[in-house]
Amino acid sequence: MNDAFVGILDRLIGFDTVSARSNLSLIHWIGDYLKQHGATVEIVPAPDGQPKANLWATIGPKKDGGIVLSGHTDVVPVEGQPWTSDPFKLIETDKRFIGRGTSDMKGFIALCLALVPDMAAKPLQTPLHFAFSYDEELGCLGAPHLLKAIGEKLPQPRIAIIGEPTGMKLGVRHKGVYSFETHVTGKDGHSSQPERGLNAILLAAEVMGEMARIYRGIQENGPFDRSFDPPHCSFNIGNVDGGTAVNIIARECRFLWDFRAIPGGHPDQILVPLRAFIEKRLGELRQSQPLADIVITPRVSAPPLVEEHESAAEALLKHLTGANDTVSLPYATEAGQFQQAGMSAIVCGPGHIAQAHQPDEFIDKEQLAAGDAFLRRLIDWARVN
Ligand SMILES: [Zn+2]
Structure with a gap:
């Protein structure tokens, strides 16, 4: 993994964004980083006065029909878990990164952010968006406020990719x-x-x-x-x-x-x-x-993620990842909410759910490499489609 990615993941893990606390420091750090690289950034604060916010960003043309890469910024608590290291300090070994949120799901967010300079280097035909939410771990409470803003003032994307850890498998249905x-x-x-x-x-x-x-x-x-x-x-x-x-x-x-x-x-x-x-x-x-x-x-x-007949998201991800199979996920994600907001939605991201919510949570470098390769193919696709 390159230095830029490791530096970003290190910063993200360092923000203690357990759902009970504010995520604003992390959101503003990401917002500043994205603006420095020419992205349009919209911070959508929690409407109930909590010190939390969703972040929306666009790279490429300002029009409907784009692709959203979605991740939640909150993590589950660490209390009572036998961690062998500080959960909010990234540790790198030969094969993996350890820290709260590495697999669920700051690893995916860091991959997205590390590729922003590549996304912005040459014009895109299809806009790429980021949707980074709060309070997912409390029951997907934050994303609906962002989706409301998409319905009202932000461009309407066509496809949403929720980067929860599926081992890069294509999750097309969940409860x-x-x-x-x-x-x-x-x-x-x-x-x-x-x-x-x-x-x-x-x-x-x-x-x-x-x-x-x-x-x-x-x-x-x-x-x-x-x-x-x-x-x-x-x-x-x-x-x-x-x-x-x-x-x-x-x-x-x-x-x-x-x-x-x-x-x-x-x-x-x-x-x-x-x-x-x-x-x-x-x-x-x-x-x-x-x-x-x-x-x-x-x-x-x-809501559940309902498998769509001849889904745009499924077709695109099969094309970009080479996967032929789809899976049912045993856990809920924000994908059902994106789907109900009119997007073709799919869950696909690096890491494994078995490592999420655990003490010494980790993500394997091999998974991150697969996620990185997928995102690079997506960028190339968005330049010509
Ligand atoms: Zn998650």
Whole structure:
């Protein structure tokens, strides 16, 4: 790997961009670097006032129909992991680079940035864009704000390549992740007279039981996609919080759950029958307890990547990488969001997901070389197409 790439990766790893913290130092460093090399840069701040931003950049003509190289700038936490070195200091060995984010996914971003001087050296026919997002690891929360700006004021690209670590395989489908909070309100009182109140924990348990019942129907009846394990949409309750003391009727209960949808699946599979159940149950309860309530609030919405028939992205990447096969990915990415924003989307990047989120996260140089070769072919293609 050349010195320019190593220098950039070293800088990127040095920014502690764990999702809970700001990514602005990294974003401004990348923005300055890109401007120095003649790219047009748009920094799209988080709309909720968090000290975070997405970055959009264009090299080449300012027109629709370009190709986006997309990566997230945040990384997962390192607390509690047995790292043998400082996670935010790049270490280079003969065969690999070690550091938080090397494979997921600052290695890919560094490859893109190191090639900017080449991209800018001669005119491109097709614009190349970068989309660098925040809060991906929290459930793809940042990218939608960038995609909104693309819909409103930035040029509309034709193809999006999400450089998550696939071992340079072509990821054309993955499940989507949706998460929700369900908030149940009852009426408190002394536990010796439970009939005078309404126990929110018990009501929450009824709702959970109904969800489990609906889910059994999904397990049995599908829809199915055998390229995934499990081959159907799945559902999990991950956290419950309710009540205050053993001798008080619980007034409130909250629980968090997620729904992982196969391509073509949607959380409505559980939400529609669940809402019908809730409406009926609240109708009964409110006759004696008018404050009874059950509210479902969406938290995360990262849609599945749906395989497209004769996809522009798939055709281009098969041409540029020589790959013939495509894969289903077991994890969600921002690709489904880019797809819903009207782009042909595919996931392909250096490194392996098995090395992501781990202590001593690393990326092999052989993977980076493959990613670099792919990007160079993409630049050559964009000069003449
Ligand atoms: Zn990632």
